[in-house]
Amino acid sequence: MKKTALLAVILTGALLILSMENFPSWGDVQSPASLHLSRHFIEKSYEQTLTPNLVTAVLGDYRGFDTMLETVVVFTAALACFLVIRLPRDVCTPGLFYYRHTRTGLVVRKHDACELPGENPTFERVDSDWPPHDVVVVSTCRMVIPFIQLFGLYVVAHGHYSPGGGFQGGVIFAASYVLLAVSHDLRTLVHRLNERVTHLLSAAGVLLFFGVGLFGMAMGLNFLDYGALEGVLGMSLASGHSLGILLVEIGVGMTVTAALVIIFKLLSSRGTVTEGL
Amino acid sequence: MHDVVLTILPLLFGSFLAILAGWTRSALVYPLGVVALALSTGFCVKLLLGVLSTGTATYLLGGWSPPWGIVFVIDTFSAGMMLLISGSALLTYLAFRAEIIEGFAEKTAAFVALLLLTVAGHMGIVATGDLFNLYVLIEVAALSGYALLGYGSGRAPLASLNYLCVGSVGASLYLLGVGYLYILTGTLNMADLAQIMLAAPVTASLHGAVAVILFGLWVKMALFPFHGWLPGAYAMSSPVAAALLAPLTTKVMVYVVIRLLIGVIPGAAIPEALPDVAMLLGTAAIFAGSLMAYRQIDQRRMIAYILVAEVGYMVGGMFIGNRTAMTGAMLHIFADALMTLTLFLALGSIARQRGEMVLANMRGLFRTMPFTMAAFVLGAMSMIGVPPLFGFFSKWYLLSGALESGQYLFMVGLLVSSLVNVVLFFRIFETAFFDEPGESVRDIEHWSRVTPLAVAAVLLIVAGLSSGLIVDRLIAGIIPASLI
């Protein structure tokens, strides 16, 4: 098997190497790839969209439909994980469960918790395999998380002028929640962002994107034509496009944050979304 | 004006709303799916009528004109494909109402949303006129498909994971090929690319680009040596997912290859050896698919192997290189989708009553489920290629195309696979007709299941009788005049 694999790989590689004979060399300014489409984008996109970051302009506006589908892919991934590994809520979860008495710090162990006690003030649930409550880690993360979230928002909002945008900002925002789960435990995260909220948020983000597109249709233009935003608040055509990109990026950010949190929660808790990591 | 995009938007919108509804009013989820699919089908009909009267429709997404923005381009053939996809999805969705509502408990919303997304993805693949957008749509369709097929107990996750690995490699290879073409031409729009490639010098790199793209698509469409994922994925999954995806996935990929061959890639850019390799693989697929179908015990797995053979028909037909065979391959997309739909719908109904789909479980079905079995017989006859049914006509075109070009091995393949299909299906008929059903068997045929199935089966006859019309109105205008 390994030898066949090696042979196949070497053959494919050789064929690929042979087929790169007529490619332009590295950094060639006159190659077709940097002349036809990209020249137009570099020279025209600022006056058409008022967005200095060309990547954002092309991503959010010229290829906006691609970006919408890309958001849909993230949304799909979250749904797919939910469909494949989420365990039904009423199923008896086998294994060990630990409860700590809040006053004395005494820990009680329970097998096969079919009926989990609800919000009980005297006992709190402790993760069985990951009890990190370390004072250094917890307090540092508590201090750092707001800054990470602020930075995530900045990356979403400043995508017009610097590297950034909805996807990157959304990932940073989701990372702050992952850090919350790592430093505290998964239940803290679920308490802050429960499943319902994350699912609704992910759908709302795509719907915001979709809504911007439908607004274009409602104004008599094509789907996703941000030119429809012209005249809103007295804006010019180009700043309408700029606003459209911003709205779209916010939608993307919401979906990406929610979807990544969903995937993290499901994967780390093996589908129970109660404890894990 | 918006007809083109309105075929897809209800599905996307419906999937987002299904999630919102799933966490607030879960009773609304199933009707929402029906509305979305019905709207989409309705707009497909409108679009088809429009395209038939006014010619190719183009839609600029975002209002940017072609090379800069993304466009949807719908000709008569793709309008027919869109109708086929949304219609068959609607029939599946209606037929499996009970499974969808009961079978997924709290996850019904997620399942419905994924189902709508995968249909939207497949329709987008047909509609788009942009190479990279096609990749994204392939991934939308595939990713939701992995989840639908992977849901279930037993070996379903493993089969789906296998599909995911193979499918991702195929899509990545396609992406690589698009990158090659982008390096050489600097564009991603199909029409623009076709113009530039006509003038571009024919080089080794151009050949490489075309070969990599076609190779990636072959992997995605389960052509013979890469077919390993298909039988497992369709036989192990829930019957809903199999009935939804089996008529769509491979056929849509075949459609993409045909569209690239007749609309984008000029003949000179195709490497000389490629058609021969394709014919070889297609013929091998027919023989191997039929042979392996013969050895299967599970009936869904058997039909999945027949699908592998059918892919061989279409790939062979499009690479024979004459007009008749190309017409046959294009017609066979419709025929194969309808036949597969009928068979999988019927098997789904039977599986609901009898459990595991092995031959022993099919005793006496003609007596207990007469309508379902009648539809099954029609689907099977069409697979075999019995005259008034749709499958006969596409096979006829393929055969006469192969005869014109002297591809005798391919012809033998077609005939052998028909014969094997006869043996396979008559085995089922025999068990279902002559053997007594067991004492405890109480099969129920509910009208809500039989109606979609009957629609699909009647469509097989109607489409078969009007296949001349389909060829004239939908297909003939699309094949370039240079192909004789």
Next chain:
Amino acid sequence: MEDFLTQLTSKYNFWAYIVLMMVGLYAMIAKGNLIKKLIGLSIFQTAIMLFYVAIGSKAGATIPILRDHTLKGVIDFVEYINPLPHVLMLTAIVVSVATLGVALALVLRVYDVHQTLEEDEILEKIKNP
């Protein structure tokens, strides 16, 4: 030989991506562990991203964010690298991350069902349950 050397020096970006891609492909075919297969898949996709990003490069050009002083004057396309491949790869990266997420979910289910992630052991268990 000299031709080969010029090929190697002027197009080393393509060589790099091909080698990386073949590493990924080999891992996908030859490794028995499902997680290692997925790592191979990720390497494979990353190689394609590398290839695309390399298309965008231009000698002597800077990142595609317009500088303040060019905003009012004429924009020369030679000054900025090609933004389109970056856009495309942003999409492809998101897609590959999503695929990986779904794949890991499926792997979890496979582990629940078969209690192992080694392919040959799974096949063994399927044959003799």
Next chain:
Amino acid sequence: MIETLVIFLCCAGMLLFLGGMIGILRLPDAYTRLHMAGMLDTLGLLILLLGLVLYGFLHAPMSLLVQFKILLLWGFVLVTSPTATHAMVDAGVRAGLTPWVQPDAKRRRK
């Protein structure tokens, strides 16, 4: 004068990084490696960034914001890097990893 200082600071930072790297490669167990990585990288980064701040101050005195951002970066790393090391050591202890002891010291203890 300041140029020399900049060069000195940058070189010293690099040297500490180098030491950290060698430590990661050569030290016997996870705890000592983490120690090397955590200690030397934090100090090395501090010195390196100080050098960069001075350099920026010297060459582009108008862009004070950038210098400020670099200092913020240092503050951020100063807080997070030891925490990360601490968390990893903590996890190691909890997972039951025993620290490495010099062989003859072990014998002596016996």
